[in-house]
Structures are given as structure tokens and as C-alpha cells.
Amino acid sequence: MAIYNPKSLKAEEFINDAEIRETLEYAEQNKNNVELIDKILEKARPKKTATGYTCSGLTHREASVLLACDIPEKVEQIYQIAEEIKLAFYGNRIVIFAPLYLSNYCVNGCVYCPYHLKNKRIPRKKLTQEEVKAEVIALQDMGHKRLAIESGEDPVNNPIEYILECIKTIYSVHHKNGDIRRVNVNIAATTVENYRKLKDAGIGTYILFQETYHKESYLKLHPTGPKHDYDYHTEAMDRAMEGGIDDVGLGVLFGLELYKYEFAGLIMHAEHLEAVHGVGPHTISVPRIKRADDIDPDAFDNSISDEIFAKITACIRLAVPYTGMIISTRESEEVRSKLLRLGISQVSGGSRTSVGGYTTQERPHDTEQFDVSDQRTLDEVVKWLMENGHIPSFCTACYREGRTGDRFMSLCKSGQILNCCHPNALMTLTEYLEDYASEDTKKVGYELIKKELLRIPKDRVREIAQHNIDDIMNSNRRDFRF
Ligand code: SF4
Numbered sequence: 001m002a003i004y005n006p007k008s009l010k011a012e013e014f015i016n017d018a019e020i021r022e023t024l025e026y027a028e029q030n031k032n033n034v035e036l037i038d039k040i041l042e043k044a045r046p047k048k049t050a051t052g053y054t055c056s057g058l059t060h061r062e063a064s065v066l067l068a069c070d071i072p073e074k075v076e077q078i079y080q081i082a083e084e085i086k087l088a089f090y091g092n093r094i095v096i097f098a099p100l101y102l103s104n105y106c107v108n109g110c111v112y113c114p115y116h117l118k119n120k121r122i123p124r125k126k127l128t129q130e131e132v133k134a135e136v137i138a139l140q141d142m143g144h145k146r147l148a149i150e151s152g153e154d155p156v157n158n159p160i161e162y163i164l165e166c167i168k169t170i171y172s173v174h175h176k177n178g179d180i181r182r183v184n185v186n187i188a189a190t191t192v193e194n195y196r197k198l199k200d201a202g203i204g205t206y207i208l209f210q211e212t213y214h215k216e217s218y219l220k221l222h223p224t225g226p227k228h229d230y231d232y233h234t235e236a237m238d239r240a241m242e243g244g245i246d247d248v249g250l251g252v253l254f255g256l257e258l259y260k261y262e263f264a265g266l267i268m269h270a271e272h273l274e275a276v277h278g279v280g281p282h283t284i285s286v287p288r289i290k291r292a293d294d295i296d297p298d299a300f301d302n303s304i305s306d307e308i309f310a311k312i313t314a315c316i317r318l319a320v321p322y323t324g325m326i327i328s329t330r331e332s333e334e335v336r337s338k339l340l341r342l343g344i345s346q347v348s349g350g351s352r353t354s355v356g357g358y359t360t361q362e363r364p365h366d367t368e369q370f371d372v373s374d375q376r377t378l379d380e381v382v383k384w385l386m387e388n389g390h391i392p393s394f395c396t397a398c399y400r401e402g403r404t405g406d407r408f409m410s411l412c413k414s415g416q417i418l419n420c421c422h423p424n425a426l427m428t429l430t431e432y433l434e435d436y437a438s439e440d441t442k443k444v445g446y447e448l449i450k451k452e453l454l455r456i457p458k459d460r461v462r463e464i465a466q467h468n469i470d471d472i473m474n475s476n477r478r479d480f481r482f
Contacts, residue, residue, distance in 0.1 A: 015265050040065060093421060098146075112253065112289055145179070146394065185204075186207040207248070284325050313327075317342060378436075419461050433446065
């Protein structure tokens with residue numbers, strides 16, 4: 001029997017089934033242990049330091065106890081601490097991005113995804129480079145600066161060369177004042193050599209959802225295709241890091257398996273990356289299974305309520321305080337609104353989840369990977385965020401300045417957010433307001449920027465930010481290194 005070892009490079013040892021089961025038992029036994037829960041909450045709370053805040057995070061066992069706990073007063077405290085952590089390390093910034101679907105050709109058999117090979121009802125489509133260009137122009141015209149490219153797995157139709165060519169095309173498009181400054185990549189698990197090619201192509205984060213950490217379920221949910229190999233899939237992030245990619249994004253598809261199992265597996269995966277590579281995941285996404293062609297979410301009996309979903313999000317925030325958290329337009333405005341307070345730091349806006357979706361008037365449902373719940377435009381999302389006290393940020397400076405992996409983490413840990421990310425967020429928001437926003441959004445935006453500038457503690461940094469904002473408003477200058 002495999003033994004639990006977070007430092008091992010073998011999936012069955014770092015995501016160890018016996019350890020997860022023992023963790024769940026331990027959590028169940030202690031879910032009403034107020035003394036222990038208080039101790040864990042105290043450990044999770046951010047502590048003030050001379051330069052900012054520090055936070056120790058939680059082990060998968062500790063975080064699982066909090067997730068199991070249903071004492072209302074303690075759950076409320078979990079939410080409060082999640083909010084404190086979010087504000088301490090990310091401030092009120094929310095990073096904005098959009099997905100870009102390149103191809104829905106796929107040789108896998110994932111039973112929860114409409115792109116699975118056996119689905120003959122949907123048209124298969126792969127963007128040409130001209131079409132990629134047109135999609136990028138449409139995204140730039142909305143105001144996007146950061147994309148996550150998505151593609152099915154198909155070595156014939158979407159080989160790595162195709163993905164690399166698309167990345168090159170995306171970075172080459174400069175339409176009016178627009179450019180895409182960070183391309184994150186969400187493609188199937190691949191080889192170290194291919195990860196190295198992605199790194200050389202200048203990608204931001206490599207994102208790969210585990211879908212489920214439960215091996216037996218995983219094998220059933222992925223009955224055919226290369227993705228059937230649980231170990232190869234689970235060990236992908238180690239290969240990505242070996243290939244030089246130091247920002248990786250984890251996620252599970254909640255609803256496929258019991259959420260407590262998935263949660264423990266997810267935190268163990270983060271612990272493993274930290275133990276082996278010295279840096280945890282850059283982001284964690286929290287998607288829930290949604291309706292799509294050929295897919296009925298009710299067919300999966302592990303679906304979770306909005307309440308549980310919020311608790312999962314908050315507990316992840318407590319366990320891995322320095323990791324960015326992403327929520328997509330799979331979720332409604334109402335759910336996104338609640339989760340933003342509990343630790344989410346990135347949202348997508350104005351998204352189309354179909355191949356070629358940004359250049360068509362209507363949403364082309366036939367190639368959609370999932371139903372979009374939040375169908376508002378980017379302008380509406382930006383305005384809504386600002387009205388709720390968040391700063392939508394289009395900043396990509398860390399990645400462009402080489403502050404990735406542990407260098408980004410140390411910036412985050414040293415609490416330099418207000419002197420670094422905050423002014424950058426305000427400057428990139430100004431760019432957005434000037435170039436793309438409606439008059440209403442502009443009005444709300446400039447009021448917010450005026451207030452938020454005053455929160456920058458260092459006088460000199462505030463002066464520079466003000467100067468750059470004036471520059472952006474008064475000229476076409478867009479050559480800052482955001
Ligand atoms: S989830 Fe990904 S790998 Fe699976 S069928 Fe869909 S596109 Fe293919």
C-alpha cells in the first residue's frame with residue numbers, strides 16, 4: 001500500500017487515498033471540538049508585522065476540520081477570517097481575465113464535458129490564425145489584457161505547435177491601444193519538453209484542473225483517451241515546474257465527487273508543490289459542474305449548494321492565504337458577489353465559452369463548453385465590481401517584470417500590495433476607463449480612483465501613480481510595464 005509522502009513525485013504518495021480518508025475521519029470526529037477549532041482559527045488569522053501581514057496557512061487536516069464544522073458561530077468566524085486574509089494580501093483588487101477557446105477537438109471521453117469524443121451532436125471547430133486574430137481584436141476592444149486559452153486534447157488537430165502558434169499570434173496583435181499582456185494556458189497534461197516550449201513562448205500561468213482527486217471516480221469519469229491516466233494527469237504540475245513554469249493553477253470540478261474528499265486532495269496538492277518546489281500554486285479555481293450540450297449536471301449526485309460552495313471557498317482562503325483564487329462566469333452574479341468577499345481575487349468578465357464566440361453577435365451555444373450564468377458585458381462587470389468597493393485590475397506587471405513563482409509569493413508575503421499592486425491596479429483601471437468604458441462606468445471609476453489613491457501609504461509612490469494616471473488621461477501613452 002502506498003504511504004503518504006508530500007515530497008514524493010508519485011501521485012499515489014502525495015495524493016494518498018488512505019491519508020485523505022483518515023483526514024476526513026479526523027475532521028468528522030473534531031467538527032464540534034470548539035477548543036481545537038478556536039486554535040485552528042487563531043492560527044489562520046493574519047498577523048500584523050512591521051511591513052504588512054503574515055499568515056501561516058493551514059494543513060489539510062486543520063482546514064478539513066473547519067470545512068466539517070457546522071457550528072454557525074464558528075462558520076461565521078471562518079468567513080470573517082477569509083475576508084481579513086483577502087484584504088491583507090490582495091487588498092480590494094480583483095484581477096480581470098477572459099477565456100479564449102481555440103479548439104473543441106478532443107480525443108478524451110470525459111463524461112462531464114460536451115467536447116468528449118463521442119459527442120457527435122456538436123460541430124467541431126478549430127480557429128485559424130486569422131480567426132485567432134479576430135477574436136483577440138474583439139477581446140481587446142472590450143478592454144481585456146489577460147487571457148486564459150483553452151483547448152481540447154487532440155494531438156492531430158491541436159498539437160503543441162498549434163498552441164504555440166496561437167500564443168505568438170495573440171501576443172502579436174496590437175489593436176488601437178490594446179494588447180494582450182499575459183496569456184495563461186489551460187491545456188491537457190503534457191511532457192516536460194512541451195512545458196518548456198510553453199515557458200519559452202512567454203505564458204503566464206499553466207492551469208490544469210484535476211477534475212477529481214478520487215482515483216476510482218477519476219478512472220470512471222475519464223473512461224477513454226490519454227486523460228484516463230490518473231497518475232500522468234496528477235503529476236503534470238511537477239513536470240510543468242521541471243519545464244520552468246513556476247506559476248501553476250490548480251482546481252477541481254466540484255460536483256463530481258464528495259466535496260470533502262476533493263478539498264483535502266486539493267490542499268494536499270498545494271502542500272506537495274510547496275514541499276517539492278518551494279512554491280505553492282499561483283492560483284486555485286473553484287468551478288462547479290454546469291449544464292452543457294449532452295451534459296445534465298443533475299446526473300452527478302455530488303452537486304453542492306451555494307452555502308457549501310461559499311464555505312469551501314473560505315476554507316481554501318484560510319489554508320493557502322497567498323494563492324490567488326479564481327471564479328468564472330459559470331457562477332451567477334449573486335454567487336460571485338458573495339464569494340468575492342471570501343477570498344476570490346480573479347474573475348472572468350464578458351466571457352464566451354465557445355470556439356469563435358467573441359466575433360459572433362449571438363452566443364454560439366453549439367460549441368459552448370458550459371452554460372455561462374453571468375452573461376453581463378465586461379463594462380457591466382467592471383462597474384458592478386467598483387460599486388461594490390472592489391478595484392478591477394488589468395495589471396500584468398508581476399509576470400512582465402519576472403516576479404513569478406516564489407518572487408511573487410515573497411511580494412505578497414511582505415505585504416507590499418498597497419505600494420505595488422494597488423497603484424498598478426489604479427493605473428490599469430484608468431487605461432480601461434479611458435479606452436473602453438461607458439460614460440457611467442467612467443464616472444464611478446474616477447470617483448473610486450480618487451479615493452483609492454489616498455490609501456497608498458508611501459507619498460512618493462502615490463505621486464508617481466497620480467502622475468501616470470494623469471498621463472494616461474491626457475495622452476495616448478500606454479507604454480508602462482503593467
Ligand atoms: S474536459 Fe478537456 S479533455 Fe475532457 S473532453 Fe472536455 S475538452 Fe476534452
